[in-house]
Amino acid sequence: DAGVTQSPTHLIKTRGQQVTLRCSPKSGHDTVSWYQQALGQGPQFIFQYYEEEERQRGNFPDRFSGHQYPNYSSELNVNALLLGDSALYLCASSLALAGGITGELFFGEGSRLTVL
């Protein structure tokens, strides 16, 4: 099992452009969460997808959107990029447990986005 895989690993964009990041969850997992990690900071929750729907969202603008496919893979889209969007974007997968509890998160290695 390759675990959580993310692509691309690095990318450079300019202000105003749009970007799509992709994530394949660990085998057997059905829930995908996205986090933004700025340099020197801890990860910040963007949103979580379960059963192809956004289940919870952090304090991020609508420029950040996502999608989950029937095979549980997920995309993170960011429109109208700003310099401040430069960060490491982490995907984490988990298995939804009874009672709406989320199981242990397994993280990918991240996609490093640089906005010039």
Added chain:
Amino acid sequence: AQRVTQPEKLLSVFKGAPVELKCNYSYSGSPELFWYVQYSRQRLQLLLRHISRESIKGFTADLNKGETSFHLKKPFAQEEDSAMYYCALTRIQGAQKLVFGQGTRLTINP
């Protein structure tokens, strides 16, 4: 508001010495607390969670609700403990998002 504070960005100790990484939190309700670790050139991974009450790689952490703390401790540090450590919390029952602290970089000197 949910917040996790790790007051030390950097912590350096000698091999064999005790280690304590501090974590304080603010949360209105019953949180679940975690420690995540990131070793050099590896991905972020769960070290331990307070609900499990386990000792992982010699590390323990006790949830102190009175002091709203969840400090990570190890009696005898080893060089392989050098890593970035993040304290995090989430809501028990229906937990969705993790709130992370800024992290503490632990260096174990030989």
